Amino acid sequence: xxxxxxxxxNGKAVSGKVEARTLLVQFLREHLxxxxxxVGCDTSQCGACVVHVDGKSVKSCTILAVQAEGSKVTTIExxxxxxxxxxxxxxxxxxxHALQCGFCTPGMVMSAIDMVKRHNYQLDEATVRxxxxxxxxxxxxxxxxVKAILAAAPAxxxxxx
Amino acid sequence: MTSATGIGARVLRTEDKRFLTGTGRYVxxxxxxxxxxxxxxxxxxxxxKIKSIDISAAAKMPGVVNIFxxxxxVDAKVGGLICGWVVKDKHGQPHKSPAHxxxxxxxxxxxGDTVAMIVANSHDEAKDAxxxxxxxxxxxxxNVDLAKALDKGAAEVHPEAPGNLVYDWEIGVKADVDAAFAxxxxxxxxxxxxxxxxxxxxxxRAAAADYDKGTGNYTLWSTSQNPHVLRLILSAFxxxxxxxxxxxxxxxxxxxxxxxxxxxxxxxxxxxxASRVGRPIKWTxxxxxxxxxxxxxRDHVTHAELALDKDGKFLALKVETIANMGAYLSTFSTxxxxxxxxxxxxxxxxxxxxxxNVKAALTHTAPVDAYRGAGRPExxxxxxxxxxxxxAEMKIDAAELRRKNFIPSTAFPYQTPVxxxxxxxxxxxxxxxxxxxxxxxxxxxxxxxxxSRGKLRGIGFSSYIEACGLAPSQVIGQLGGGVxxxxxxxxxxxxxxxxxxxxxxxxxGQGHETTFAQLIHDKLGVxxxxxxxVHGDTSTTPFGMGSYGSRSLAxxxxxxxxxxxxxxxxxxxxxxxxMEASVADVxxxxxxxxxxxxxxxxxxxxxxxxxxxxxxxxxxxxxPGMDENAFYDPANFVYPAxxxxxxxxxxxxxxxxxxxxxxxxxxxGNIINPMIVExxxxxxxxxxxxxxxxxxxxxxxxxxQLISGSFMDYTMPRADNFPSxxxxxxxxxxxxxxxxxxxxxxxxxxxxxxxxxxxxxxxxSPIGVKHVEMPATPLNVWQSIQGxxxxxxx
Numbered sequence: 001x002x003x004x005x006x007x008x009x010n011g012k013a014v015s016g017k018v019e020a021r022t023l024l025v026q027f028l029r030e031h032l033x034x035x036x037x038x039v040g041c042d043t044s045q046c047g048a049c050v051v052h053v054d055g056k057s058v059k060s061c062t063i064l065a066v067q068a069e070g071s072k073v074t075t076i077e078x079x080x081x082x083x084x085x086x087x088x089x090x091x092x093x094x095x096x097h098a099l100q101c102g103f104c105t106p107g108m109v110m111s112a113i114d115m116v117k118r119h120n121y122q123l124d125e126a127t128v129r130x131x132x133x134x135x136x137x138x139x140x141x142x143x144x145x146v147k148a149i150l151a152a153a154p155a156x157x158x159x160x161x
Numbered sequence: 162m163t164s165a166t167g168i169g170a171r172v173l174r175t176e177d178k179r180f181l182t183g184t185g186r187y188v189x190x191x192x193x194x195x196x197x198x199x200x201x202x203x204x205x206x207x208x209x210k211i212k213s214i215d216i217s218a219a220a221k222m223p224g225v226v227n228i229f230x231x232x233x234x235v236d237a238k239v240g241g242l243i244c245g246w247v248v249k250d251k252h253g254q255p256h257k258s259p260a261h262x263x264x265x266x267x268x269x270x271x272x273g274d275t276v277a278m279i280v281a282n283s284h285d286e287a288k289d290a291x292x293x294x295x296x297x298x299x300x301x302x303x304n305v306d307l308a309k310a311l312d313k314g315a316a317e318v319h320p321e322a323p324g325n326l327v328y329d330w331e332i333g334v335k336a337d338v339d340a341a342f343a344x345x346x347x348x349x350x351x352x353x354x355x356x357x358x359x360x361x362x363x364x365x366r367a368a369a370a371d372y373d374k375g376t377g378n379y380t381l382w383s384t385s386q387n388p389h390v391l392r393l394i395l396s397a398f399x400x401x402x403x404x405x406x407x408x409x410x411x412x413x414x415x416x417x418x419x420x421x422x423x424x425x426x427x428x429x430x431x432x433x434x435a436s437r438v439g440r441p442i443k444w445t446x447x448x449x450x451x452x453x454x455x456x457x458x459r460d461h462v463t464h465a466e467l468a469l470d471k472d473g474k475f476l477a478l479k480v481e482t483i484a485n486m487g488a489y490l491s492t493f494s495t496x497x498x499x500x501x502x503x504x505x506x507x508x509x510x511x512x513x514x515x516x517x518n519v520k521a522a523l524t525h526t527a528p529v530d531a532y533r534g535a536g537r538p539e540x541x542x543x544x545x546x547x548x549x550x551x552x553a554e555m556k557i558d559a560a561e562l563r564r565k566n567f568i569p570s571t572a573f574p575y576q577t578p579v580x581x582x583x584x585x586x587x588x589x590x591x592x593x594x595x596x597x598x599x600x601x602x603x604x605x606x607x608x609x610x611x612x613s614r615g616k617l618r619g620i621g622f623s624s625y626i627e628a629c630g631l632a633p634s635q636v637i638g639q640l641g642g643g644v645x646x647x648x649x650x651x652x653x654x655x656x657x658x659x660x661x662x663x664x665x666x667x668x669x670g671q672g673h674e675t676t677f678a679q680l681i682h683d684k685l686g687v688x689x690x691x692x693x694x695v696h697g698d699t700s701t702t703p704f705g706m707g708s709y710g711s712r713s714l715a716x717x718x719x720x721x722x723x724x725x726x727x728x729x730x731x732x733x734x735x736x737x738x739x740m741e742a743s744v745a746d747v748x749x750x751x752x753x754x755x756x757x758x759x760x761x762x763x764x765x766x767x768x769x770x771x772x773x774x775x776x777x778x779x780x781x782x783x784x785p786g787m788d789e790n791a792f793y794d795p796a797n798f799v800y801p802a803x804x805x806x807x808x809x810x811x812x813x814x815x816x817x818x819x820x821x822x823x824x825x826x827x828x829x830g831n832i833i834n835p836m837i838v839e840x841x842x843x844x845x846x847x848x849x850x851x852x853x854x855x856x857x858x859x860x861x862x863x864x865x866q867l868i869s870g871s872f873m874d875y876t877m878p879r880a881d882n883f884p885s886x887x888x889x890x891x892x893x894x895x896x897x898x899x900x901x902x903x904x905x906x907x908x909x910x911x912x913x914x915x916x917x918x919x920x921x922x923x924x925x926s927p928i929g930v931k932h933v934e935m936p937a938t939p940l941n942v943w944q945s946i947q948g949x950x951x952x953x954x955x
Contacts, residue, residue, distance in 0.1 A: 019285070021285070029190075033192060034183070035183070035186075035187075035189070035190035036182070036183015036184065036185075037183065038187070038363075038364070038415075039189075039365075039445075040363045040364065040365065040415075040448065041448035041871070041872050042447045042448045042449055042871070043448065043449075043871045043872050043873050045871075045872035045873060045877075046363065046448075046872060048363060075183065076181075076182065076183035077182065077183040077184070079182070080182055083182075086178075086181060086182070090181040090182065093177070093181055094173055094174070094177045094178070094181060095173065097173075097174065097836045097837065097839075097840050099177060099180055099181065100416070100670035100671070100672065100840055100844065101180075101362070101363065101364065101413075101414065101415045101416040101669055101670030102176070102177075102179075102180025102181075102185050102413065102415065102670070103185075103187065103362075103363040103364040103415025103416060104363045104415075105180050105181060106183050109181065125885070126881075128880070129880040129881040129883070130880075130881045132879065132880035132881070133879055133880070133881060135880075136363065136872070136877050136879065137363065138361060138362055138363050138416050138418070138844070138848070138877075139363075139416055139670045139840075139844045140840060140843060140844050141840075141843030141844040141845070141846055141847035141848075141878075141883065141886070141909075142843075142847065142878075142879075142880040142883060143840075143843040143883070143885055143886055144839075144840060144843065145880065146880060146885070147885075
């Protein structure tokens with residue numbers, strides 16, 4: 001049995017027919033072909049699949065597509081204003097070498113943006129490290145991810161995003 | 162040439178933009194029309210006979226396209242998976258080589274062994290159908306405890322390897338070492354376990370395959386670190402598909418750490434079945450499947466003894482190790498605890514006599530093979546643990562004892578007693594710098610301050626060396642390796658002057674697309690944005706060995722430099738013609754050919770254009786085009802070395818360890834992109850600290866069930882487990898490769914377990930704790946403290 005689902009993804013209205021068990025991440029990847037959001041585990045530990053649902057960071061492997069009915073979803077593909085203008089968090093990741101293989105990166109960036117906003121653009125190292133508990137990275141040792149997020153916070157504030 | 166983007170510059174990575182915008186292309190991202198989806202039924206038992214497999218109900222499930230079992234492979238005469246390295250035992254006999262069927266036929270030998278492949282119209286349908294397959298197992302006793310795997314009465318994994326012994330191997334002369342021990346003023350003894358690890362690259366392994374009926378060509382997309390080697394193995398040994406009819410593509414790959422070097426059952430099946438199913442097949446491991454079926458790492462039980470004279474000079478080292486191979490011999494498994502381990506036991510020291518005996522054992526667990534560092538972390542852990550223990554026993558400062566025994570800088574090239582000849586190095590300035598940055602002098606004051614807060618503070622050293630940049634082919638052949646270890650490069654200019662560098666190496670996070678481009682930018686003066694690095698596709702790149710063993714730059718980068726030399730040599734001939742000069746008078750600098758002593762010059766771009774539009778061209782002497790190939794076989798391994806210092810605090814009430822300071826000073830030879838190198842060190846340190854404090858693959862010793870089978874059970878290092886790291890360099894360039902580079906990919910993980918554990922022991926020895934095994938989890942540390950306190954009370 002399939003269920004119709006409709007939501008806004010990166011500002012565009014999308015809809016599809018899914019199984020009841022279809023996860024939001026499956027809907028994004030398999031139905032919409034938006035493969036920027038990754039799946040790195042099956043226990044909601046790794047955070048590679050983090051997207052924003054109505055402005056909050058959510059592990060998209062942890063909610064059903066139908067639970068996002070009517071929501072505004074933002075994925076890594078929807079962050080950059082244009083191909084040449086990255087979001088300040090994306091730019092900070094690039095400038096601080098906060099990614100290596102790139103697989104955890106979409107989830108890291110999405111979590112980090114939400115983190116910065118929740119802390120009103122004011123973060124210290126200990127807070128960033130603690131707040132990253134839901135995102136695993138095997139390449140960077142987190143060192144440069146922490147640096148990037150600390151650098152992005154004021155950049156996001158001045159860019160008004 | 163020095164520039165903002167040349168050799169030595171912190172160039173931001175070319176590849177980042179696609180990874181940051183969600184436009185990377187990993188195997189699971191491939192859009193394949195009419196794709197089917199594979200799911201593998203895995204053994205739930207560590208050891209069982211398969212009495213029967215009934216697929217009849219599953220075959221009728223919705224969406225099921227095909228189901229294959231081991232019997233289908235036997236009928237199709239598919240070969241088994243291979244171990245590509247023949248290790249000869251101490252009697253000169255090749256190791257025992259039990260068969261490794263792609264899918265189990267009559268016996269399963271570990272939890273996760275592959276039993277059936279279900280192909281369906283969707284992943285969920287394939288998975289649903291797997292539940293309907295009825296396998297009648299006759300469960301047998303399992304041999305899971307490595308320390309007892311070679312004991313009489315241990316359940317046998319393969320009849321071809323009686324007593325579960327794959328080989329009994331040795332290096333060094335035992336009698337000489339024993340004689341040295343007899344004269345020693347002090348002997349330090351150490352028993353340790355090098356804990357088993359699960360690699361956990363963030364991208365799970367995946368494969369997809371398509372078969373073109375018209376041409377008979379197969380395409381296999383795989384999360385491989387070495388697509389050419391994977392193709393070679395599948396073609397020559399397993400599937401028999403001619404090499405030219407099989408294209409292997411390893412696109413963006415999300416981390417490897419060794420676990421994606423090997424040829425696995427599932428990718429083999431996806432490729433084989435593609436022609437039988439007649440539609441593309443996709444498979445991506447679920448994380449719990451990765452835990453069970455990715456090759457694990459480490460897993461040694463070791464006894465070591467170090468003999469010292471009264472002044473602390475090392476006289477001899479004796480090491481006995483049992484190494485776990487798991488249930489089958491994976492691709493390079495046999496080499497890891499021998500040639501990549503025992504040959505490193507000299508470390509940075511002048512220990513004149515070394516004897517090592519390694520017994521490789523089969524167990525009913527997942528295969529064990531190379532994992533970041535592969536043998537060298539195990540060796541470093543043995544040496545650096547026993548050296549620190551000896552220092553404590555002899556009441557010599559840990560740094561002082563190391564310094565007393567360092568190979569002097571004047572002694573290079575230095576022949577160790579365990580086969581390797583170190584090419585270069587200068588160790589004392591490294592440890593000096595590390596101690597300065599870590600403020601070693603101030604440690605006792607910090608320890609006292611911590612004590613006032615009820616915390617136990619410790620400091621630990623690890624002075625590592627590794628042999629990487631694999632490897633001189635002739636040496637590898639003499640040691641039983643089945644392949645060459647050179648690397649290839651092709652520099653292909655287009656008529657408009659931009660260039661592709663095609664490499665046989667493979668990037669799965671290391672940033673080759675940037676580092677390799679820097680080489681050519683620096684050497685040939687081509688702007689960075691006009692350079693593209695291509696890797697990972699056997700149809701477009703020259704045959705190469707892939708990336709592992711910190712080899713990409715030292716070997717692959719050297720091949721690129723060699724190809725660039727050919728471009729310059731050919732370019733000089735063309736330029737000489739264009740400038741009406743003698744070739745001998747033409748010089749090349751900063752992208753421009755010049756006639757020495759004149760103002761005549763012609764830029765490289767013009768030479769390239771002339772090569773493709775050869776209207777005014779030395780056509781009788783020089784071929785048109787600019788497309789140069791090179792293969793580089795290194796003269797020796799490269800020998801990165803360094804010292805790490807870890808400082809930590811333990812809360813004795815909870816057993817919790819907090820790393821408060823971590824310093825790493827390395828000699829990586831010349832550095833192309835310091836930003837990328839530092840990233841490699843950060844990641845390596847965290848993986849090594851993960852081994853020391855958190856990670857451990859645990860099998861239930863009676864049933865062989867993998868208890869640490871998910872991220873909920875296996876502790877992965879997280880951001881709040883660490884401080885920021887302090888890094889530094891003290892370089893000695895490699896004398897035998899054109900770049901003078903060594904290799905930085907594994908160093909962090911090789912050194913850090915010993916640094917952490919030496920710090921733990923340093924913190925806990927004042928309260929009587931003698932030995933803590935890895936991982937030093939809060940429970941493990943707390944129990945050690947309790948045990949010491951009980952003993953003190955008795």
